[in-house]
Amino acid sequence: xxxxxxxxGRELRLAARSRSDVLNPLVFLLLAITLFxxxxxGKPEVLREHAAGILWVLVLLTNMLALxxxxxxxxxxxxxxQLLLAVDAVPFAMLAKLLVQWLVTGLIIVxxxxxxxxxxxxxxxxxxxxxxxxxxxxxAVSFIGAIGAALTTGARRGGALLALLVLPLLIPVLIxxxxxINRALADEPPRAELYWLGALSVTSLMLxxxxxxxxxxxxxxx
Amino acid sequence: MSFKSIPAGLLLRAAPITCVRERRxxxxxxxxxxxxxxxxxxxxxxxxxxxTLLRALAGLFPCExxxxxxxxxxxxxxxxxxxxxxxxxxxxxxxxSLSGEPEDTGQALDALDRVGLLRSANKPVHHLSQGQQRxxxxxxxxxxxxxxxxxxxxxxxxxxxxxxxxxxxxVAHAGEGGAALVSSHAPLGIATRVIDLSTAAVSGVAx
Numbered sequence: 117x118x119x120x121x122x123x124x125g126r127e128l129r130l131a132a133r134s135r136s137d138v139l140n141p142l143v144f145l146l147l148a149i150t151l152f153x154x155x156x157x158g159k160p161e162v163l164r165e166h167a168a169g170i171l172w173v174l175v176l177l178t179n180m181l182a183l184x185x186x187x188x189x190x191x192x193x194x195x196x197x198q199l200l201l202a203v204d205a206v207p208f209a210m211l212a213k214l215l216v217q218w219l220v221t222g223l224i225i226v227x228x229x230x231x232x233x234x235x236x237x238x239x240x241x242x243x244x245x246x247x248x249x250x251x252x253x254x255x256a257v258s259f260i261g262a263i264g265a266a267l268t269t270g271a272r273r274g275g276a277l278l279a280l281l282v283l284p285l286l287i288p289v290l291i292x293x294x295x296x297i298n299r300a301l302a303d304e305p306p307r308a309e310l311y312w313l314g315a316l317s318v319t320s321l322m323l324x325x326x327x328x329x330x331x332x333x334x335x336x337x338x
Numbered sequence: 339m340s341f342k343s344i345p346a347g348l349l350l351r352a353a354p355i356t357c358v359r360e361r362r363x364x365x366x367x368x369x370x371x372x373x374x375x376x377x378x379x380x381x382x383x384x385x386x387x388x389x390t391l392l393r394a395l396a397g398l399f400p401c402e403x404x405x406x407x408x409x410x411x412x413x414x415x416x417x418x419x420x421x422x423x424x425x426x427x428x429x430x431x432x433x434x435s436l437s438g439e440p441e442d443t444g445q446a447l448d449a450l451d452r453v454g455l456l457r458s459a460n461k462p463v464h465h466l467s468q469g470q471q472r473x474x475x476x477x478x479x480x481x482x483x484x485x486x487x488x489x490x491x492x493x494x495x496x497x498x499x500x501x502x503x504x505x506x507x508x509v510a511h512a513g514e515g516g517a518a519l520v521s522s523h524a525p526l527g528i529a530t531r532v533i534d535l536s537t538a539a540v541s542g543v544a545x
Contacts, residue, residue, distance in 0.1 A: 122435025126424065133423040133462075194417025195432075197398055201413055202436045209436070337400055 119205040123212035130189075131220050138220045141181040145225065145232070148174050153235050160237045167236035168297035172290050175225055175250070176283065179257045182221040183282070184275045186213070186265040187332065196269070197336055200329070210325035214259050222254030238301070245300040252310050253293045255317035259324040260285050266331030270338045289316060348373050349517045350395065350411070350486045355403030357387065357394045364390045365535060372486060372517040377508055377528055380521040382535030388521040389416070391535065392488045395519070410437075412484035414492055418475040422464030426455055426474050429463060433478050449481040450474075453503060468495040476507060487511060487518040 131138055152170050156163040190196040199209055225232075229247045238246065264282035268274035296309035350372040357364045365387030372378060382388050393399040396413040420429040430446040450456050453473040458466055463474065472495045479487055487508075493501050505528050508518055512530075520526055 118435050118438065118440060122432055122441060126421075126428070126432045129428065130421065130423055189421070189423075192417070193421055194415060194419035195421050197413070197415060197417070198419035198433065199436060200398065201396060201411065202438075203397070205436050205438065336398055 119202075119208040120212050123209040124216065127213055127216035131216060134189075137185055138182075138224075141178045141221060142224055142228070144181055145174055145178040146228070148177075149232055149235050153237070164237045164239075164301070167233070167238050168294040168301070171232060171236060171246075171297070172253075172293045175254065175293075176257060176286055176290065177279075178225070179221055179254075179261055180275070180279045180282065183217070183258070183261040183265040184278055186217055186262060187269040187335075188274070191269050191335070196332060200332060200336060206329045207325040210262075210328045211321075214262055214321065214324055214328070217262060218255050218258040222250070222258050225254060226250045238297075242297070242300045245306065246297060249293055249296040249300075249306065249310065249313065252313035252317060253289050253296075256289050256313065256320045257286055259317065259320035260289075262324055263327045263331055266328040267335060269332060270335040289313065292316075349376075349409040350519075351406045352395060353404045355394065355401045355405060357390050357399060357401045359390075365394075367391065367533075367535075370395075370519075370533070372519060374485075374515040374517060375512045376517040376530055377512050377526070378517075378519045378531045378533060379526040379529035380519055380533050380535065381525075382521075386535040388535060389490050392490050392519065392521060396488050407486075409485040410483065411486045411488060412479055412482055413488045413490075414475045414479065415490045416494075418471050419478070420463050420471065420474050423462060425460045425462055426450060426466070426477075427459045429474065430477060430481055434481065437482050439482075446477075446481060449477040452480045452507075453477045454499075469497055469500055472496050473500060473503075476504065479507065479511075485516045487516065487520075489518060489520045491521055491523065493522060493524065 149171070153163060187196060190199070200206060226247050229250050230243045233243045233246045261282045264278045267281065268278045271277055292309045292312045296306035296313070299306040299309065348371050352367065352370040354366070354368050356366045380388050380391065390399055392413070393415070394401040395405055396411055397407065398413070424432070427443070427446055427450065430449060431441045431443065434441050434446065447456065447459060450459050453476050455470060455473055455477060458470060463471060466474065476492065492504050496504060508520065509528055511518060520529070
């Protein structure tokens with residue numbers, strides 16, 4: 117337990133002290149969504165029709181940007197090898213890392229979602245469901261993405277490789293996420309989709325600490 | 339294969355071990371054993387596999403052969419293992435929590451004092467000089483209760499006083515029943531034994 121809390125404190129401090137790393141992906145998201153809104157200016161019904169797809173694709177890409185540096189700094193300064201030496205402690209430390217990774221991307225996207233929804237011309241009645249859908253789905257994006265981030269940590273051009281590795285695995289999140297928002301637009305409660313997204317998030321939270329440990333071990337052995 | 343019972347006094351033991359990278363044998367060693375009080379110098383030309391051997395013994399590089407790590411290990415590599423954005427004290431407390439010990443600021447400050455960094459305890463590590471950052475890595479050794487130290491060129495970046503401090507720490511560690519394997523370019527005067535990889539290593543393409 118002290119491993120988990122110790123790592124949690126460390127990651128939160130690091131996030132607070134590298135604010136541009138946290139903000140850049142989110143600024144990208146805001147900018148990209150604004151560009152879509154501007155490009156489809158004058159066709160508000162088209163924008164609304166495709167809002168769910170646009171939003172989820174951009175959320176996935178934003179997460180790719182955020183995940184790219186998840187382990188890189190620790191790798192460069194040697195903290196990562198020190199962490200991996202404490203073999204039994206690694207899954208707990210990874211759990212803390214994963215949670216903070218979601219806090220500084222997924223959760224902030226959830227909090228921004230009413231604004232994003234309005235830019236994409238979604239009706240106000242859907243904004244609550246939109247936040248709920250993102251709350252259920254973004255953890256899975258961070259936790260599954262972290263496995264790819266671990267594997268590509270040592271690679272020189274990790275970013276593109278990370279997207280190639282992880283985006284196919286995130287297709288279920290994309291499908292359920294888009295379907296949930298479209299269902300809400302049609303005035304139906306998206307229960308099944310929310311259950312699926314929640315299940316994906318919980319399952320990935322259980323598996324990801326061990327998978328990232330294995331991935332980092334491989335990355336360090338290069 | 340693993341050793342069921344490690345002979346009394348032995349802290350680390352490796353049977354014939356071979357480290358291979360892309361089918362090239364980097365380092366091969368018949369036997370290596372560290373007993374309490376051993377300060378072993380690892381000697382060898384550049385590229386003779388000192389770093390690889392130390393990483394393999396620590397468990398950071400795959401190797402063929404059995405390594406018995408029954409005693410707690412500490413490893414200091416080329417990279418100091420401290421985050422530049424955290425202060426010296428915060429880094430040490432993180433290392434404490436990793437080894438499962440409760441975070442104890444008093445002990446961490448004592449360790450910083452031992453390596454002469456007490457006044458820099460609350461400075462972010464990226465504001466410290468290379469030598470000071472190295473000293474912070476040594477503070478980790480003082481702080482944790484590992485009996486086996488695997489040190490990869492610990493004297494690098496240290497000033498004369500720092501190098502003397504390193505030797506003092508090693509002698510004190512051996513005196514308390516610990517053991518250390520230290521790679522070094524300059525001869526380590528205090529070593530009780532020398533392993534020379536230039537003569538022991540097999541180089542060439544593995545079959």
